[in-house]
Amino acid sequence: MADKEKGKKIIPPKVPRPNYQMWVILALVAVILGISWLNRSGELVEIQSSRFEDMVEARDIKRIVLIKNEEMVEITLKPEALQNAKYKQEIEKSSPLGIKPNGPHFKYKIGSIDKFYEQYETIVKNIPREQKIDLQVEDRQDYTNMFFNIGFLVLLVFGFWMLMRRMTGGGGPGGQIFNIGKSKAALFDAENKVRITFADVAGLEEAKEEVKEIVDFLKTPQKFTKLGGKIPKGALLVGPPGTGKTLLAKAVAGEAGVPFFSLSGSDFVEMFVGVGAARVRDLFKQAKEKAPCIVFIDEIDAIGRSRGRGQMPGANDERENTLNSLLVEMDGFATDSGVIILAATNRPDVLDSALMRPGRFDRQISIDKPDISGREQIFKVHLKPIKLSKDVDVKKLAAQTPGFAGAEIANVCNEAALIAARRDKSEVDMQDFQDAVDRVIGGLEKKTKIISPEEKRIVAYHEAGHAVAGWFLEHADPLVKVSIVPRGVAALGYAQYLPKEQFLYQTEQLLDEMSMTFGGRAAEDIVFGKISTGALSDLERTTKMAYSMVTVYGMNNAIGNLSFYDSKQSDYTFNKPYSEATAEKIDIEAKKIIDIAYERTKKLLIDHREHLEIIAKELLEKEILFQSDLERLIGKRPFAHQTTYEKFTNAKTPELKTAEPSTNGSVVEPKSEEPTKEATAEVAPDKV
Numbered sequence: 001m002a003d004k005e006k007g008k009k010i011i012p013p014k015v016p017r018p019n020y021q022m023w024v025i026l027a028l029v030a031v032i033l034g035i036s037w038l039n040r041s042g043e044l045v046e047i048q049s050s051r052f053e054d055m056v057e058a059r060d061i062k063r064i065v066l067i068k069n070e071e072m073v074e075i076t077l078k079p080e081a082l083q084n085a086k087y088k089q090e091i092e093k094s095s096p097l098g099i100k101p102n103g104p105h106f107k108y109k110i111g112s113i114d115k116f117y118e119q120y121e122t123i124v125k126n127i128p129r130e131q132k133i134d135l136q137v138e139d140r141q142d143y144t145n146m147f148f149n150i151g152f153l154v155l156l157v158f159g160f161w162m163l164m165r166r167m168t169g170g171g172g173p174g175g176q177i178f179n180i181g182k183s184k185a186a187l188f189d190a191e192n193k194v195r196i197t198f199a200d201v202a203g204l205e206e207a208k209e210e211v212k213e214i215v216d217f218l219k220t221p222q223k224f225t226k227l228g229g230k231i232p233k234g235a236l237l238v239g240p241p242g243t244g245k246t247l248l249a250k251a252v253a254g255e256a257g258v259p260f261f262s263l264s265g266s267d268f269v270e271m272f273v274g275v276g277a278a279r280v281r282d283l284f285k286q287a288k289e290k291a292p293c294i295v296f297i298d299e300i301d302a303i304g305r306s307r308g309r310g311q312m313p314g315a316n317d318e319r320e321n322t323l324n325s326l327l328v329e330m331d332g333f334a335t336d337s338g339v340i341i342l343a344a345t346n347r348p349d350v351l352d353s354a355l356m357r358p359g360r361f362d363r364q365i366s367i368d369k370p371d372i373s374g375r376e377q378i379f380k381v382h383l384k385p386i387k388l389s390k391d392v393d394v395k396k397l398a399a400q401t402p403g404f405a406g407a408e409i410a411n412v413c414n415e416a417a418l419i420a421a422r423r424d425k426s427e428v429d430m431q432d433f434q435d436a437v438d439r440v441i442g443g444l445e446k447k448t449k450i451i452s453p454e455e456k457r458i459v460a461y462h463e464a465g466h467a468v469a470g471w472f473l474e475h476a477d478p479l480v481k482v483s484i485v486p487r488g489v490a491a492l493g494y495a496q497y498l499p500k501e502q503f504l505y506q507t508e509q510l511l512d513e514m515s516m517t518f519g520g521r522a523a524e525d526i527v528f529g530k531i532s533t534g535a536l537s538d539l540e541r542t543t544k545m546a547y548s549m550v551t552v553y554g555m556n557n558a559i560g561n562l563s564f565y566d567s568k569q570s571d572y573t574f575n576k577p578y579s580e581a582t583a584e585k586i587d588i589e590a591k592k593i594i595d596i597a598y599e600r601t602k603k604l605l606i607d608h609r610e611h612l613e614i615i616a617k618e619l620l621e622k623e624i625l626f627q628s629d630l631e632r633l634i635g636k637r638p639f640a641h642q643t644t645y646e647k648f649t650n651a652k653t654p655e656l657k658t659a660e661p662s663t664n665g666s667v668v669e670p671k672s673e674e675p676t677k678e679a680t681a682e683v684a685p686d687k688v
Contacts, residue, residue, distance in 0.1 A: 044074065044107040045090045049119070052108045056123045056133065060084070063134045064120075065104065068113060074104035187261055187290075194253040194260060201251045202381045203374030203406060204244055210365045211235065211248060214340055215256045218292050232362040234330060234341035236300075238348045239367030242407030245344035248367065249296045252342065259293040261286065265302030268322050276303065276322030284329040287339045300343040306352045323352060330360045369405050372398050378406050382413040389429035397433055400480065402499050412436045442487045442494060451486065457620065458524060459484045459493040462534055464616040465523025466495040466516065468608050469601055471630060474639050475512035482615075483624045492534065507555050514542050514597040515604070522602040523612060542597065546590040556589050608634075 047055075052075070055061050060081035065074040081087060082105075091105050110116040124133060198208055217224060217231045224231065237245040253260035261283065268276040287295050303322045330341060343361065345351065355361065370378060375398040383394065401409065415436035420428040438445075451459075463482045470476045477497035484493040521535040549555040552565045564577045576583065605612055611634040618633060619625060 044104055047075075047106050047108055049108070053119075053123050055106075056127070059127075060087070061133050063104075063136065066110075066113070066116065066135065066137045067139070068137060069139045071110050071113065073108040073110055073116065075106040075108060076104045077106070187259060187286075193257075194250050196247065196250040196254045198251050198255055200381065201244060201248055202377035203370035204248060204367060205374075207237070207248060207365050207367050208251075210363060211252050211342075212255075214294075214342075215252060218256045218258050218294070218340065221292075232340065233359065234343065234361040235363040235365055236348070236356070236361040237342065237344040237365050237367055239346060240369060240405060241346050242405035243367045243369055244406045245346075245367055246298055247406070249294075249298075249342050249344060253294060253296070256294060259290040261290075261293065261295045263297060265297055265299045265304065268303050268326075269319070276318060277325035280322060280325040280329055284339075291339050294340050294342060296342045296344075298344050300355075301345045301347045301350055304343075304345070304351045304355045306350060323355070327352075327354055327360065330355075369403060372402070375401055375404060375409060378409045379413070382410050386413060386417050387427050389427040391430045392428070392433065393430065396430070397437075399498070400434075401437060408440060412440050415439050438487070445485060445487050451492065455492070456484065457616075458528065458532055459534065460616045460619040461523045461527045461612070462520035462532075463493045463495050464612050464619060465519035465521075465601075465605055467519070467615050467625070467630060468612050468634070469519030469522075469604060470495070470497060470516045471611075471634065471637055472604060472608060473512040473516055475506075475509040476516035477513070478637060479627060479630060481624070481626055482619065484619050485623050507549070510545060510549060510555070511593075511597060511600075514545055514594070515601040517542050517545075518598045518601040519605065522598065522605050523616075526602065526605055526609070527612070527616075542594055543590070546593045546597075547586070549593060550586050550589050556593070558585060558589050 052073075055075065055077075058081075060077050061075055062078040062081075063076040065076075067074065077087060082091075087105070120135065127133070198212070201208060214232065214235060221231055237248060239245055249262075253262075263283070268279050283295065287293055303319055303326065305319065305323075307320045307323060341361070348356075348364075356364070376394050379394045379397050383392075397412075401412065404412070412433065413436075416428050416432040419435050419439070420432045423432075425432070463484055467479045467482050470479050477499045479495060480498045481496040482494070486492050487494065517538045520538055521531060524531050524534070550559050552563055554561040554563055559582075566577065578586075614633050615625070615630065618629065622629075
């Protein structure tokens with residue numbers, strides 16, 4: 001390990017470049033303002049003709065300077081006159097820096113030079129020769145004002161240059177008004193190579209095989225073209241959020257060793273007309289220059305939605321123009337150009353059919369949530385940097401996280417490390433991972449939440465009802481964990497089950513699932529003779545299941561083998577695909593299924609009332625029970641087949657402490673493995 005670390009190239013962190021332009025602008029503004037202030041501080045007090053004559057008669061003037069080109073006279077007072085209060089106050093007001101003894105101190109705007117000479121001769125003819133005022137005549141250029149004006153001009157030009165530089169993309173984000181039609185794709189090539197490889201992608205073996213062929217096409221195209229095959233033009237990665245679509249595309253870039261353009265579908269969207277189409281053309285122009293290369297468009301549904309959907313008649317849709325340009329560019333490649341398009345979306349149902357056809361996206365690679373073996377591989381990848389205890393069993397973790405995507409598994413591993421660090425542990429053990437699973441799915445444990453003893457008793461019997469019903473129903477998912485510890489926003493208790501890794505459900509299985517879900521409400525009715533609002537999520541789930549059986553899966557004899565589900569329905573559907581009479585019949589049949597399931601559950605709990613009391617009392621004492629506790633309290637399940645947990649881990653229960661109340665978090669029942677099971681296998685936490 002040490003040798004490998006020595007061989008690694010240490011890349012120093014990038015130091016942010018100082019913004020010299022901003023400092024130059026600030027310095028220039030400071031200089032101009034300083035000169036302006038100094039110039040203003042030296043302004044002279046302007047007087048009128050009568051005041052000038054009074055100064056001359058009072059013998060206060062020492063020197064007069066006539067500025068011919070400005071038709072102005074500057075007056076300098078004698079030192080003794082400067083001590084006069086009236087002069088002193090006027091000069092100090094106009095000059096914050098103080099009185100300049102050498103002057104000038106006042107100015108006098110003359111009408112014309114000739115008239116001033118006449119006035120001067122008139123007022124000085126009575127003054128003795130030895131007291132005559134010195135008169136100087138000169139032409140003067142005001143360099144201060146000239147510099148002031150030039151400075152502002154320089155500042156204006158410099159600011160305009162900076163604005164243009166930012167707009168053309170040289171000044172960082174925020175501009176590009178002149179380069180607005182340029183593509184925003186990030187280029188990864190030999191200099192900044194993507195370092196993710198297929199070894200970093202786990203649980204997607206079939207998808208990796210598909211994209212590995214794309215890498216082979218780019219590396220050795222002759223291997224396929226010599227047999228008459230053509231390089232595929234594009235591959236569309238489809239799957240739920242968090243399953244690793246973007247990660248797989250990065251691995252393709254890292255393995256292929258060719259230029260890789262990465263951008264999002266929203267990068268084509270702009271407020272200006274025609275910008276999206278221009279960016280598409282620029283993107284493919286750059287790609288042709290860098291061929292062979294890969295172009296990856298993430299979240300392509302931002303621009304690839306079906307055309308004409310929800311559009312007003314006669315309206316112009318900029319997104320459609322962008323899509324049209326994309327369709328033309330994708331279908332215009334030569335087969336040997338070596339440019340392959342990868343795209344990812346979790347909403348393939350909204351994409352335009354022209355975009356999905358072969359010739360544009362030749363392959364559609366489905367990336368689903370991983371099964372138990374895939375989850376085990378993903379756990380192994382994310383557990384590499386974590387210091388693990390010896391008791392951590394990856395198979396058990398994979399078995400206890402059904403329905404988890406890769407992103408959720410990564411979050412579980414990270415949360416477990418944080419929990420262990422919070423507890424000052426040197427290693428992350430199995431208990432930390434259990435708490436992390438609880439934290440990720442169930443929410444934060446409410447340690448300070450005050451629950452009355454009566455409410456706690458209701459929650460205990462509610463959860464015990466779920467546990468007993470699931471234990472004695474053959475097709476129901478067996479209990480793994482039950483808790484009455486408050487968790488999440490409004491969950492006062494929860495029961496965690498381990499669904500089977502299956503894709504098809506029979507009618508008996510769905511009916512058993514509904515009966516198990518009614519266990520909490522039925523237990524409250526039997527024990528207290530009253531019901532509470534704690535069965536909200538249970539009722540929501542059973543209602544969806546019942547209506548799905550009737551309207552989606554054709555599992556009702558009265559309605560028959562009909563399905564009113566349209567997988568390709570538009571966003572705006574105002575008409576039901578059946579009549580009002582059929583709708584009334586659907587409501588009747590769905591309620592009949594629910595009533596039968598509830599009465600069945602109620603009868604089951606009455607027959608096992610003793611087991612219900614045992615589990616409820618144990619919950620009130622310990623707060624958390626596991627599958628092993630149920631076997632100890634009420635015996636093994638009366639069915640021959642193993643539970644899913646036992647089958648995949650060769651163990652009966654998680655190796656966790658069960659003898660004392662635990663503060664670990666609660667877990668809501670895991671999400672379903674497949675989208676088709678959403679209405680039948682997903683359970684939310686019991687809420688009050």
